[in-house]
Amino acid sequence: FVPASVVGGALVDMALSFLVMFGLMAWYGVMPTWNILALAPLMVLLMLCSLGIAFALSALTVSYRDFRFVIPFMTQAWMFLSPVFVPDSIVPPRFRWLAALNPMVGIIEGFRSSLLHKFQPWQLSELGISTLSCLVLFVFGLYFFRRTERRIADVA
Numbered sequence: 001f002v003p004a005s006v007v008g009g010a011l012v013d014m015a016l017s018f019l020v021m022f023g024l025m026a027w028y029g030v031m032p033t034w035n036i037l038a039l040a041p042l043m044v045l046l047m048l049c050s051l052g053i054a055f056a057l058s059a060l061t062v063s064y065r066d067f068r069f070v071i072p073f074m075t076q077a078w079m080f081l082s083p084v085f086v087p088d089s090i091v092p093p094r095f096r097w098l099a100a101l102n103p104m105v106g107i108i109e110g111f112r113s114s115l116l117h118k119f120q121p122w123q124l125s126e127l128g129i130s131t132l133s134c135l136v137l138f139v140f141g142l143y144f145f146r147r148t149e150r151r152i153a154d155v156a
Contacts, residue, residue, distance in 0.1 A: 003054035038114040049103045049134040052141030059148040083108050106130025
């Protein structure tokens with residue numbers, strides 16, 4: 001499972017970033033609150049989503065060699081479709097469920113809420129929809145990877 005090793009490497013990077021963040025929090029005298037405990041399940045959710053996408057994209061890349069050129073474009077487009085730079089509160093309430101179909105919406109807002117102590121009630125429904133989206137992505141990606149695994153050994 002090569003895609004899992006890529007996600008594992010990114011997880012190590014994230015853990016080191018958290019060490020730096022906690023060090024800076026201590027340096028500047030910022031005390032973490034109990035909200036910080038929400039980071040653990042959010043990281044698990046992020047890993048599931050990442051693994052599902054990595055499994056599916058690795059199978060597609062082996063089957064269709066030129067697909068690797070599309071991945072950076074897709075990643076950049078996905079970043080702009082996710083609330084990375086702006087909060088999701090700018091989305092009108094009647095469209096929030098549609099935005100939450102993007103699995104990263106609930107995860108990013110969860111990280112933002114737990115680190116900045118700004119929890120909004122609608123975020124629970126967004127997180128629920130994102131959790132379901134991540135689980136579907138993981139199951140689909142794993143199924144697709146396992147189904148094409150025999151062909152991958154022949155092609156690669």
